Structure formats: structure tokens, C-alpha cells
Amino acid sequence: MSARASRTGRSLFLLAPLLLFLAGFFVWPLFSMMSQAVSDTAVLRLLPQSAEVLAGWDRKSPPTPEMQTALIADLKAVEDTQALGDMVRRLNSARSGFRTLMSKTTSALSDEADPPADLVSIDKRWERPEFWLAIADALSPLTDRNLLAAVDLGRNADGEIEHLPADQSVNRVILVRTFWISALVTFACIAIGYPYAIIAASLSGWKRDVMLAAVLLPLWTSLLVRTAAWFILLQEQGLINDVLQMLGLTSGPVQLIFNRTGVVIAMTHVLLPFMVLPIYSVLITIPKNLMPAAASLGAHPLRAFLRVLLPLSLRGVAAGSLLVFISAIGYYITPALIGGPGDQMISSIIAFYAIGSANWGMAGALGVVLLAATLVLYSVYARLSADEPGRR
Amino acid sequence: MRRRRSFLLPGGEKVAEGRMRGPALCPTARAREPLLAEFIRFDRITKFYGPLCVVENLDLGIGKGEFVSLLGPSGSGKTTLLMMLAGFEQPTSGTILVDGQAVNDVPTHKRDMGVVFQSYALFPHMTVGENIAFPLEMRGLGKAEIADRVTRALDMVQLSAMRERRPAQLSGGQQQRVALARALVFEPRVVLMDEPLGALDKQLREQMQLDIRDLHRRLGLTIVFVTHDQSEALTMSDRVAVFNKGKIEQIGTPRQVYDEPATRFVAEFIGETNLIEGVVARISGGEAAVRLASGAEIVSAVSGGVAEGATVYLSVRPERIELAEARNAAHNCLETEVTDSVYQGDHLRVELAAGSHPLIAKLGRRSREFEPGTKVFAAFSAGDCRVIAPPDGQRQAAAS
Ligand SMILES: Nc1ncnc2c1ncn2[C@@H]1O[C@H](COP(=O)(O)OP(=O)(O)OP(=O)(O)O)[C@@H](O)[C@H]1O
Ligand SMILES: [Mg+2]
Numbered sequence: 155m156s157a158r159a160s161r162t163g164r165s166l167f168l169l170a171p172l173l174l175f176l177a178g179f180f181v182w183p184l185f186s187m188m189s190q191a192v193s194d195t196a197v198l199r200l201l202p203q204s205a206e207v208l209a210g211w212d213r214k215s216p217p218t219p220e221m222q223t224a225l226i227a228d229l230k231a232v233e234d235t236q237a238l239g240d241m242v243r244r245l246n247s248a249r250s251g252f253r254t255l256m257s258k259t260t261s262a263l264s265d266e267a268d269p270p271a272d273l274v275s276i277d278k279r280w281e282r283p284e285f286w287l288a289i290a291d292a293l294s295p296l297t298d299r300n301l302l303a304a305v306d307l308g309r310n311a312d313g314e315i316e317h318l319p320a321d322q323s324v325n326r327v328i329l330v331r332t333f334w335i336s337a338l339v340t341f342a343c344i345a346i347g348y349p350y351a352i353i354a355a356s357l358s359g360w361k362r363d364v365m366l367a368a369v370l371l372p373l374w375t376s377l378l379v380r381t382a383a384w385f386i387l388l389q390e391q392g393l394i395n396d397v398l399q400m401l402g403l404t405s406g407p408v409q410l411i412f413n414r415t416g417v418v419i420a421m422t423h424v425l426l427p428f429m430v431l432p433i434y435s436v437l438i439t440i441p442k443n444l445m446p447a448a449a450s451l452g453a454h455p456l457r458a459f460l461r462v463l464l465p466l467s468l469r470g471v472a473a474g475s476l477l478v479f480i481s482a483i484g485y486y487i488t489p490a491l492i493g494g495p496g497d498q499m500i501s502s503i504i505a506f507y508a509i510g511s512a513n514w515g516m517a518g519a520l521g522v523v524l525l526a527a528t529l530v531l532y533s534v535y536a537r538l539s540a541d542e543p544g545r546r
Numbered sequence: 547m548r549r550r551r552s553f554l555l556p557g558g559e560k561v562a563e564g565r566m567r568g569p570a571l572c573p574t575a576r577a578r579e580p581l582l583a584e585f586i587r588f589d590r591i592t593k594f595y596g597p598l599c600v601v602e603n604l605d606l607g608i609g610k611g612e613f614v615s616l617l618g619p620s621g622s623g624k625t626t627l628l629m630m631l632a633g634f635e636q637p638t639s640g641t642i643l644v645d646g647q648a649v650n651d652v653p654t655h656k657r658d659m660g661v662v663f664q665s666y667a668l669f670p671h672m673t674v675g676e677n678i679a680f681p682l683e684m685r686g687l688g689k690a691e692i693a694d695r696v697t698r699a700l701d702m703v704q705l706s707a708m709r710e711r712r713p714a715q716l717s718g719g720q721q722q723r724v725a726l727a728r729a730l731v732f733e734p735r736v737v738l739m740d741e742p743l744g745a746l747d748k749q750l751r752e753q754m755q756l757d758i759r760d761l762h763r764r765l766g767l768t769i770v771f772v773t774h775d776q777s778e779a780l781t782m783s784d785r786v787a788v789f790n791k792g793k794i795e796q797i798g799t800p801r802q803v804y805d806e807p808a809t810r811f812v813a814e815f816i817g818e819t820n821l822i823e824g825v826v827a828r829i830s831g832g833e834a835a836v837r838l839a840s841g842a843e844i845v846s847a848v849s850g851g852v853a854e855g856a857t858v859y860l861s862v863r864p865e866r867i868e869l870a871e872a873r874n875a876a877h878n879c880l881e882t883e884v885t886d887s888v889y890q891g892d893h894l895r896v897e898l899a900a901g902s903h904p905l906i907a908k909l910g911r912r913s914r915e916f917e918p919g920t921k922v923f924a925a926f927s928a929g930d931c932r933v934i935a936p937p938d939g940q941r942q943a944a945a946s
Contacts, residue, residue: 441665444667444669446634446654446661446663446667447661447663449634449653449654450632450633450654450655450659450661450729451655451660451680451729451732452658452681452732453680454655454684455655458655461680465671466671
């Protein structure tokens with residue numbers, strides 16, 4: 155018993171660096187990103203007194219004097235103008251008109267000479283419950299607003315989920331585009347990588363090594379370098395256009411860059427190893443004599459392929475497709491450099507929110523959507539491969 | 547199955563007995579031609595793998611309904627020959643004819659040959675039933691007929707209960723029988739087997755040998771069977787082709803290759819033998835007198851290709867030697883001394899020294915014991931002894 159416990163202890167000790175690494179660099183960032191997506195303290199932080207009073211409000215009746223006094227006290231206590239700006243932006247996105255109302259209110263409150271008696275005297279809009287409702291909702295430390303916004307949904311005044319207006323509905327289009335581009339890349343990788351893996355697996359010696367090295371080499375080069383190389387190759391005066399025109403296949407230069415074609419070409423190249431290697435590793439475990447056996451039993455090579463090699467290698471194709479697809483939906487640099495404005499993928503949007511507008515909530519929410527899509531895909535794959543026949 | 551085996555066994559013993567007695571003087575030349583109407587012919591087949599010559603200028607005819615074994619040491623080109631017949635490999639030169647038609651350019655899937663691979667090559671993602679149905683589906687047969695023929699094939703190999711299993715859920719012997727059923731179910735013109743029993747244990751192998759032999763007889767199949775197990779080749783085949791370095795050293799019935807080895811390689815590769823060097827003194831009427839280094843003269847059966855004065859080997863099977871106290875005028879007799887004697891259950895193995903030359907004798911179980919040091923005469927008839935022609939170069943020199 156104790157020997158066993160000490161063995162467990164020892165293995166845990168040996169695993170500790172790995173576990174710590176995972177916790178520090180994977181679990182924690184993931185968790186904090188996800189919590190960013192649902193946490194919302196921009197308002198609660200600044201309005202602690204209002205939060206207490208509003209908890210007792212019935213959400214329908216006009217604001218009571220206590221509510222107004224609490225809010226005035228809170229607003230007067232705010233010193234951090236940046237935080238105030240955040241709060242206003244947050245409230246304004248829930249209820250338009252808040253920006254003007256707030257600036258009017260704060261400037262009136264800062265008027266030491268003639269302090270207003272209550273909020274309604276500053277602006278009539280403070281009588282209307284909708285504005286208070288927006289504050290009450292914004293006070294909750296948890297919000298589904300970002301998550302809903304990530305898929306172009308929002309809550310209306312009654313708190314019901316509805317589609318955002320068309321001019322704000324860009325995420326869903328980009329999500330669909332992301333999946334579509336990833337699917338195109340996955341298909342292109344299958345179309346190129348599957349025959350490639352079959353040929354590599356059927357060869358031996360140095361020929362096989364050369365084929366595998368050709369596929370592995372891109373993996374050892376920086377992604378940025380590869381993308382930059384494609385940037386040069388795909389230009390109007392680039393190598394590919396020159397060759398096409400030299401061969402007389404096209405009369406003028408073909409637009410290959412800043413559009414979908416270029417993105418798919420470059421991403422396919424970059425992701426090809428993730429398709430070839432899993433397929434190859436499955437193919438080399440398939441006994442060499444199955445295809446000759448099928449032929450001797452009267453199967454035309456094509457039928458032998460469809461009935462024997464294809465079903466046996468499907469596991470590798472599925473694993474490769476999953477790897478490629480999941481990597482592709484997270485792609486950022488390649489579409490950013492090679493794609494046009496209509497080819498930006500979800501990661502660009504995440505980067506925009508995270509770096510461009512410091513909206514960590516939205517960045518986190520889109521990240522959660524991406525993660526959820528990945529997990530769904532993976533569970534489908536796991537389900538499919540669990541009852542895979544022919545596994546030995 | 548048990549009943550069939552017990553029925554077969556006495557027959558098998560009888561064959562062996564007959565082999566012991568027969569003078570077996572028929573010339574090997576006759577055995578080069580198939581006993582039945584010729585169905586497959588390898589015509590001057592040569593195969594190179596890069597610079598390596600694996601099969602060299604090989605001629606071989608196989609009769610319809612015949613069971614031919616290709617027997618030889620590892621790397622002698624047996625598999626290569628089979629692969630060329632099945633269409634997996636192309637000969638570098640020469641023609642393969644099946645039923646009078648050259649098949650060199652016919653792709654494998656149109657050759658209509660059932661192949662049983664050494665490693666079975668069952669499709670792991672299909673059940674036993676689907677594996678056996680595969681060749682029938684490829685031939686576009688109807689569902690009902692396929693089901694019917696699969697059922698019969700499974701009955702034949704006694705695996706009806708395993709129909710829905712996958713190959714990985716079967717024992718080696720069962721997989722072997724599935725492979726056999728799959729290769730036979732479409733009634734191919736020829737069945738090719740590449741060491742199909744190599745992976746089985748001894749008991750199962752012997753049972754499968756009898757099963758395959760029985761199927762061959764019942765269905766009248768033409769079978770080409772590759773093995774490097776000589777007893778397997780002898781028990782199963784109509785004829786045995788002994789391979790060495792890409793060439794056929796000898797082809798003949800099991801009795802011919804055992805009793806009348808044409809070359810030293812065949813004599814040594816098949817069974818155990820005593821080889822004694824000597825010079826041919828006289829040849830008359832199918833018998834040759836060979837003088838040994840010790841001065842003793844031995845009379846032996848001989849077939850063509852040996853001239854007087856040639857240096858030859860005499861091959862005497864250990865079980866053909868009898869030990870006697872007194873010289874026997876009717877037989878060849880060598881004076882020997884017993885050096886060792888080992889009881890081996892079914893026989894007594896006695897090691898002898900004829901002068902400095904070692905000899906081995908296998909005596910019947912009932913034989914008396916021989917103490918080391920005992921002087922005995924090793925006696926054998928002229929018919930139990932073969933003159934083995936010298937290798938090619940020497941033979942030509944002798945003939946000219
Ligand atoms: N694809 C190949 N490429 C190169 N050499 C080969 C190839 N296949 C076989 N050989 C060589 O040809 C020779 C004969 O091989 P083969 O497989 O015919 O022998 P075998 O008689 O079947 O032997 P075993 O009893 O070991 O199966 C061997 O020396 C082998 O190394
Ligand atoms: Mg072989």
C-alpha cells in the first residue's frame with residue numbers, strides 16, 4: 155500500500171514540471187480569457203452604492219429618490235476618468251443616448267456653485283426606467299453580452315435575445331467565412347496530401363526520405379517567412395504569374411494575392427504537413443500485401459483502392475483533416491498578409507479587439523466561440539474514430 | 547475432419563514404405579515433363595532486381611490439376627517466380643504462358659489466380675464473410691449467389707461459426723483457412739500459395755497440409771505451392787521443383803527427388819544423406835562401379851550424364867544402410883566401426899567411420915544396440931545408392 159502510494163507520489167513529482175507548465179501556460183490563460191468574456195465589472199466597480207440600492211428596485215417603477223442619491227454619490231466619487239469612459243461606453247452600448255446623458259450629468263454634478271437637487275432636474279430622461287434598467291443590468295458582474303455579440307446576438311430592452319441590426323452583424327459573417335476558408339484549405343490539403351502520402355508510403359529508401367523531408371521542411375521554417383515567400387511568389391509580377399504567362403496559359407497576370415485564392419494557396423502549403431504526416435503514419439501500418447491480394451482476387455486497381463486502401467487509411471485522413479481544420483480556423487498572419495479585406499478570419503477580429511480596441515471581453519468571447527467549435531469538431535472526430543473498424 | 551485424417555494416414559505410410567523398397571531406376575529426364583496436359587509454362591524466364599539475378603533462364607511446365615511445390619533455401623527465387631506468375635512482378639525476359647496464352651501483359655486482376663500469402667493478407671476491416679465475398683463481388687455476382695457460395699466455402703474450411711468475426715479475432719490457423727477459402731471461392735484457374743503454413747505450429751501445419759491436399763484432390767485444382775520445408779513438399783505434391791540460386795536443380799515426383807537426387811545440392815537439401823566421393827570405373831546397363839579412395843568398389847544405380855573416369859559422389863540415404871556382422875555378397879559392403887549410437891524413438895541413429903570417412907545409418911526401432919567400437923559392415927544395394935553427376939563444368943569435360 156505505502157509502496158504504491160510512494161510510487162504515485164514519485165510519479166506525480168516527476169510530472170510536476172509538466173503539470174505546472176500546463177497550469178501556468180495553458181489552463182490559466184485559457185481560464186482568464188474565458189472569464190474575460192463573461193466578466194463585466196466596468197459599471198459595478200464605479201457604482202457600489204447604486205448597486206446596493208438598485209438590488210431592491212422592482213425594475214418597472216420610476217426611480218426612487220434613494221436611487222438617485224446613491225447614483226449621484228457614486229458619480230461624485232469617481233476620479234478615474236478612463237474608468238468612467240469605460241462605464242459610459244458600456245452603458246451606451248446597452249442603451250443609446252447614455253453618452254450624452256452621462257456627460258450632461260457629470261458636468262452638472264461637477265458644478266460646485268449650483269449642485270442639482272436630483273438627477274431628474276438635470277435631465278428628464280432620468281425619469282425613464284429604461285436607463286435605470288440598463289444600469290441595473292450592467293451592474294451584474296457576469297454578462298452574456300460579449301458571447302451573444304460574438305455570434306451577432308444581443309438582448310433587447312425586455313432582456314430577450316434577438317439578432318443585432320445588420321450594420322453590427324459582422325461576426326457571424328466572419329465566422330462562416332473562417333469555417334469556409336478552413337474547409338477549402340482542408341479539402342485542398344486532402345487533395346494534395348493524400349496522394350502524396352500514398353506515394354511516399356509506397357516508396358522506400360532515399361526516395362521516401364526526400365519526399366518526407368520536402369513536406370517537413372516548411373515546418374522547420376518560420377511561418378512568417380513562408381507567408382512572406384508566398385507574398386512574393388503570388389504578386390502580379392511574381393514567379394507564378396510569370397510562369398503562367400510564359401506557358402501561355404493566361405494572357406495577363408492573374409490576381410493571386412489579396413484575395414481568397416492566395417489565402418487558400420498559402421494556407422494549404424503551410425498546413426500540408428499536418429495532413430501528410432498522419433495519413434502517412436497510418437499508411438505505413440497497412441500491410442503491403444493487401445493491395446496485391448485485392449488485385450489477385452479480381453479487383454481493378456481503382457476498386458481495390460476504394461474497397462481496401464481508402465477505408466483502411468480513412469483514420470489518417472480524418473486525423474489530418476481535424477488537425478488542418480482546427481489549425482486553419484485559428485490562422486491570423488497568412489490571411490492578414492495575403493488576403494484582402496474580404497478574407498480576414500476570426501483571429502484577425504480577435505486580434506483587433508484585443509490589440510486594437512482593448513476590448514478583452516469581445517476578444518475573449520470570440521475566443522470561446524472558436525474553442526467551442528474546436529471542441530465540437532474534436533468530439534465528433536473522437537466519436538467517429540472510437541468505433542472505427544479494422545483497428546487492431 | 548478427424549475421420550478424414552485417420553483415413554488418409556495409413557495411405558501416407560504405405561507410400562513411404564513403397565519408397566523404401568523400390569529400386570527406383572526411372573530416369574529423371576521423364577519427370578521434367580508434366581504428367582498431365584500442360585497448363586502453365588515458364589519459358590526461359592529471367593528476373594533481375596537491379597544487378598541481382600534472382601531467377602535465371604528458367605523453364606518449367608505445370609500440368610492441369612497438378613500440385614507442384616517449389617522447394618528451396620531462403621532467397622532462391624521461389625517467391626519471385628510465384629509473384630511473376632500472379633502478375634505482381636514482371637520477368638526481365640522470357641514468357642509466361644497460361645493455357646497456351648502469354649500472360650506477361652495481363653494485369654493481375656485479370657489473371658484469375660487465387661493467391662494465398664504467407665501472412666494471409668486478409669482485409670482487416672472486413673468480416674470473414676466479407677473477405678470471402680470480396681472476389682465474388684469483384685466478379686459482379688448476385689447477392690444471393692454470393693451468400694450461397696460464401697456459405698459453402700466456409701463449410702469447406704469448417705469456419706461457418708466465424709462468419710461475422712474480423713480476422714484479428716481469429717487464430718492463426720483459422721485466418722489461414724479463411725485465406726484459403728477466399729482464394730478458392732471464385733474457382734480460379736490456378737491457386738498459388740507462398741509458404742502458407744509457415745506461421746503455424748507443427749500440429750496445425752500437418753493438419754492443414756492434409757486439408758489442402760484433400761481439397762486439391764476433391765476439386766481438381768492446379769496448385770503451385772512454395773515452401774522451404776522439404777517434408778511439406780514431399781507429403782503434399784505431385785511434383786517437387788528444387789530451387790537453388792534462381793535455378794531449378796531438379797524437378798520430379800517426391801520419390802524421384804528423394805531417391806534419385808540429380809545433384810549434390812538436391813541430395814543434401816532433401817533429407818539427410820551420406821555422400822562418398824569416388825571415381826567411375828565402369829558403366830554398364832544402368833549401373834556404375836565407383837572406386838573409392840579406400841580402394842573399395844561400389845556398384846550404384848546411375849542415369850545419364852556420367853562418363854567413365856569422372857569424379858562423382860555417391861549418395862546413400864541413412865535409412866537404406868543395414869549393418870551386418872558378415873560380408874554380404876549380394877550387396878555393397880563397407881567395413882566400418884561404430885563411433886556412436888543414439889536411440890531416437892522412431893529409429894536408432896548409428897554413426898560410423900569407414901576408414902576416415904563418416905557415415906550415418908538409421909536403423910529400425912527393433913534393431914539391436916551397437917556399442918561404440920564395434921566392427922560392422924555397412925551394406926546397401928546398388929538400387930539404394932545414386933551416382934551424382936559432377937557439376938556442369940566437369941560433366942562437360944568428362945563428356946568430350
Ligand atoms: N523487390 C525486391 N527488390 C530487390 N531484391 C529483391 C526483391 N524481392 C526479392 N529480392 C531478392 O531476390 C532474391 C530472391 O527472393 P525471393 O523472395 O524470391 O526468395 P525466396 O526463395 O522466396 O526465399 P524465402 O524462402 O526466404 O521466402 C533474394 O535475394 C531477395 O533479396
Ligand atoms: Mg519467399
